[in-house]
Amino acid sequence: MSLRRFFFSFPIFFTVFLLQEAFVTQMRLPAGGINLLLVVALIWAALSTPEIGALTGFGAGLMMDVSQTSPGPMGHWTLVLIVACYVIAFLGYGDDNIRGNPINIVFLTTIGVVAAQTVFLILGIMLGQEIGSVKQVLLVLAGSAFWTAIISPLILKVVSYFHAIIFGERSHI
């Protein structure tokens, strides 16, 4: 049943994808900016069961992969996000200390974004991609952590609201 409900979340993620591609990428925020789709997917996963988390990662990863700005092969982000969203959902599921506390979710999401980008980078190196200088990589990772920590508290309420509409009031913060 929850799998069927999961498909109702597609319009939400598609809207976030459009927002990311049409608006966020054009803002040219300093230090690499933010990936809104990644943040929303991780917050969504933190509020879901591990299966839904993995499915969310799969869907969001596919959207990130079809983006022209994605440097890796198709499936690169998908693989990373399946694992990242599953782990985040696994950590939060059944632990009300994490799920019930917005600060914990923001912290988890921030760590998740940095971890996902690091895994993406390592996979990229293994697939023969150029990653640039270490300084630039560190700057982007730090920038992502900063922007995620800023943005996720602002959108947490909205994401949790839509999550509650689809999956029930239990996940509402």
Add this chain to the structure above:
Amino acid sequence: MRYGGDNRGRLLIIVLLVTSLFLITLDLRGVQVIDGLRTGTQTALTPVQKLGSWVVSPFRNFISDVTHLGRTQNQMEKLRAENDRLRLALQNRETADAQLKQLKSVLNLAGTAGYKVVNAKVISQGSSTSFSQTITIDAGTTSGVHTNMTVLSGYGLVGVVKYAYANSALVQLASDPAFKIGARIAGTQQIGILSGQGTRKGVLQLLDNTTQVRKGDVLLARGSQNGRPFVPGVPIGEVTSVDNSPGAVTQTADVKFYSNFSTLGIVAVVVSGSSADPRDALVPPKPQPTPLPTVTIYATPGAVEPSPTPTR
């Protein structure tokens, strides 16, 4: 309570992971569908992105202004654009100056000999990885350029037109290993065959073994019937060393081409030769040695060198 997962959940995770790995494999193998998916997405997103750019630009400018501490984006964009324009103009000017110099010298050479020429720009340098030396010029059959016509630079022979197309032509350079030309030594009129070696040096093989060739001798094209492929009198190069091995059937010499094939910008294709052979008229003048001023110092024996006196 910690989540332990069930078989269905594990199966789902495995299926998702395998799917993503399958996608990576397909993409790395260059499957067209995957490429098409990205291109299609980008095509569909372009109008949305344009709209986004229009909507976001005020915010973007605001963020940029904040980031640049008061320097307005407009000013910076204007200065950057002006800077780019000036840099481009300067580069174009330098290129134009160099091309003008080459054009002047090639016209001088052709004018002295009385050749009718078509000037052309070198538009590409052929790859030497295929072991051939060619250039492509921007003049073709519509400009009167046909196969087997001599190509000149301001310094002398460049090569011969190998293929002529409507608006371009492929020129085989004199340095091409397959290139051969009948040459004569200016002054003595000894004749031989010069072959390209893939570098700026060629090898001259004299037909008459009894005559002598010397270092510094100038080689000119002997010319072909009706001036094709080679018009007579075109300077080719200068002898740099002579191989006088005893017992050799023919005398050979190394020749350095006058034209530098790697810096060709403007060339001229000889569409018709002069009515009379220019003979040695195109031999480049020998460089005049520049006198070096010498300084002579006379030293007088016994003269006391002035020593510095300390001041109090």
